[in-house]
Amino acid sequence: MMYQELAEVYDRLTRDIDYGKWADYLESAFLKFGNKPRLVLELACGTGSLSIEMAKRGYEMIGLDISCDMLSRAKEKSLGYGLDILFINQDMRSLELYGTVDAVVCMLDSINYITEKSDLERVFRLVSMYLNPDGLFIFDINSEYKLSCFLAENTFFELDDAISWIWHNTYDPSSKLCVFELTFFRKTHNGLYARFDETHIERAWSDEEITYALNRADMKLLGRFGHLSFDPPSSNEERIFYVARKESPYKQA
Secondary structure, eight states: OTTTTHHHHHHHHTTTOOHHHHHHHHHHHHHHTTOOOSEEEEESOTTSHHHHHHHHTTOEEEEEESOHHHHHHHHHHHHHTTOOOEEEEOOGGGOOOSSOEEEEEEOTTGGGGOOSHHHHHHHHHHHHHTEEEEEEEEEEEEOHHIIIIIITTOEEEEOOSSEEEEEEEEEETTTTEEEEEEEEEEEOTTSOEEEEEEEEEEEOOOHHHHHHHHHHTTEEEEEEESTTSSSOOOTTOSEEEEEEEEOOTTSOO
């Protein structure tokens, strides 16, 4: 099953990500757009690093992910910090909560893993359903430029004594799908290496498609920005951030 083996090495592979800066950005967005959330839902939370960082800052966090193995690691990490974070094993396409939340975030190109337009619209509608009026929905995507020009037909690798990996990508411009073929070699306790393979698929979404799906979900796009900034994305921006708001039904037009 996808992510089962990856969960064991995910934190090592993402050690270059400064989750503190990502949390800083979210808090800046809350401030910029006049939102003071208490209860925040993170979709596709993985091993919980961002949820943990936000919980440290006083937010009540719910972390949702499709992988039980990722969530097991997330729970273990959060307990190590003495944090009480609710982790839920769900596919975001089937999001179901017992109540509403003040903000929803979905980081590190997790939206790209939604590959069908109908599913994108469904996820956005579900977010809107469980988001309080005036609540913010903040997410990022790998841009079409990154998937089609930077990652496409390229191979990346890293050699290390504990774990080595090879990452090969192919991009189909007709379907706008980028397929990641990953092969890992992990050193075991007896000094030998165990191999495991993962295949991941991301879809390039255009601004028009994102905006249309948000509109269908009765959410207003407040802005699209470059990487961890509030500046307009450049033509060769690799990661684009979106901030949307669920409008209050009581506001006057």
